[in-house]
Each structure stands twice: as structure tokens, then as C-alpha cells.
Amino acid sequence: MSNLDRSPVPSVCGGRGFVVAEPVRELLSPRRVRLGESTEVRRLLPNLGRRMIGAWAFVDHYGPDDIADEPGMQVPPHPHIGLQTVSWLHEGEVLHRDSTGSLQTIRPRELGLMTSGRAISHSEESPRSHARFLHGAQLWVALPDAHRHTEPHFEHHATLPTVTAPGLTATVILGDLDGAASPGTAYTPIVGADLTLARGSDVRLPLVPDFEYGVLAMSGEVRVDGVTVLPGSMLYLGCGRAELPLHAESDAGLMLLGGEPFEEELIMWWNFVGRTQAEIEQAREDWTKGTRFGEVHGYEGAPLTAPELPATPLKARGRVR
16 A cells, blocks of 8 residues: 655645535546556545545555466555555455564455554565456545554454445445444544445435545446546545435446545655654654664565655645645
8 A cells, every 4th residue: 555656746635624515526537656566556546636535545546457477566565654554455365464463365345454553564465376357446544643643553354344225235444334334443434435336226325414525436337426437537526415326337336435524734745644744754764764664574575765855845735726
């Protein structure tokens, strides 16, 4: 769950000044980014037009990629502070290792949830013997100030609750949806759900009006509140909705992301989420010196080297363009 940009752009996220307090239909286009040796991702957050949705601060969508004759995902050990990572797969497997000693293979529709807290490092890779296709999403959740220095830990939940309706199965990844609550630890009012829709189905999904929402299209073709959303794109929906109309033109897969607008302003640079430039600088120095973040055992390869900080001060860019 990483940002491998060698020239990452710092941005300030959070704050409620630019939250859209009414329903909108804002289609976000992805930016293509290389992730490791053989994986290309479509980055939806942060986006020039929208930097957070609730506490969701980073969203990559990748695949489906045919990796039958490829190594697949190969992301060397790298550091994190101030966030949670969410690993979510529709196809394939990802082997997670981290500096707390966790070693876990994550499979489709299983939750891999890592809380970095004060500091953690981890790696991600496709197992040597892996499925032909790799398809999933990688997401970050910003930790609020009261919990961002917590002890790092990893959770794996192979079984998650579901909400069903004719033509719909919704798996609750994080937070709760329509009375079903994920076992994953959440630190802010939030929801993440995987939606599987059968072709031709019409569904009205219950929402919380005080939350802001976005929908990431994973596969198929679906109309979200009348807007066609194709795989690899995201529709931002704003706040103020009690329900969300969905119509599947084909069998389709979506991710619903939402939460209470994140009040605190954050600085996000490379793989760090902090509050000040000094905090980001210290995290980079600690990673470079090999302190604070621990060691990932078992990965065959060197850890990532931190990119250089920009010459200009880390500058607030706000939630929107």
C-alpha cells in the first residue's frame, strides 16, 4: 500500500471548508502511476479535483492484470505514519509482511487492515505461485490526531458481514452499512463497502446524510444516480443523501467509500500523513537512518529509498482544485 512516485507532490488534505454539503455528481478521472516492476495503478485520490472523501485519503485501482508470466505486485519494504492501509482484492493474492512480524496472504474479499500509528514498515508482493489475474484496490484512511501515534498493528478478517437486496450483495469492509458492521478497527465515522450488482438490477442503497461519499467502479458498467461510471473512475457524491440509486447495465463491481468529513488538516507526502513539515522531515530522516520503523523480515530485496523533499515548503493545496 504505497506511493512509489520518485517526485511525490505534497498536499494538505482535510478541513471542512471545501466539503460539498449537498448532493453532487462529480466524476473523477484517474492518474496512471507505476507500482513496482509490473503493476500500473489508476490513482483516484488524491486528485486535482478532490483530495479526501471522509477519512479516505488515498485510492488506487489496479487490474485486472494478466500476470501469469509476470512477477505481479512487487513492492519493497517502505514506511508509513499517521494512516491505515486497506488491501482489497477481487482477483489474485497479495502477501503482506510488516515490521510487527505479520505475515499474511490476502485473498479476494478478505480485509487486510494495517494501522501504522506512530510508525510501521511493510512490503507487498504476489506469491511466487499466484493466480493468473490480479485485480484490486489499495486505500489509505487518515488517522485522527487522538489516534495517530497509536501502536502499529495489523488485522486480517477473512469473513466480513454482508447486506443483500435483489441483485445486490454488499460486503462491509470498514465501518457499517445498513446495520451491518465490519470487525475492522475504525477511528472515525466511516464506511467502505464492496458492492456486487447483477445485470439489470435497480437498487436504492441507504446512506447517512451527514457523510460525504464516493463510488469507485471496479468492473462492469453501472449508472450511479443516473451517471455512467466505468471501471477505473470514481464519482464523488457530496453530502446530504439518504439513499443512492444504482442501476447495473451489466454485472458490475463497485466500492462505496464514505464518512464524516475529516475536520483536521493534514500534510501528505510520499507514504507519510502528518500535520507539519517538521514531522514529515523527521519521518523521512528516521527512515533513511534505519530507526523508528522497524524491519521487514523475509522480503527478497532492498527497502525503498525515500525521495528527496521538495525545495519549497510543503504547501497547503486544500480539498479541491
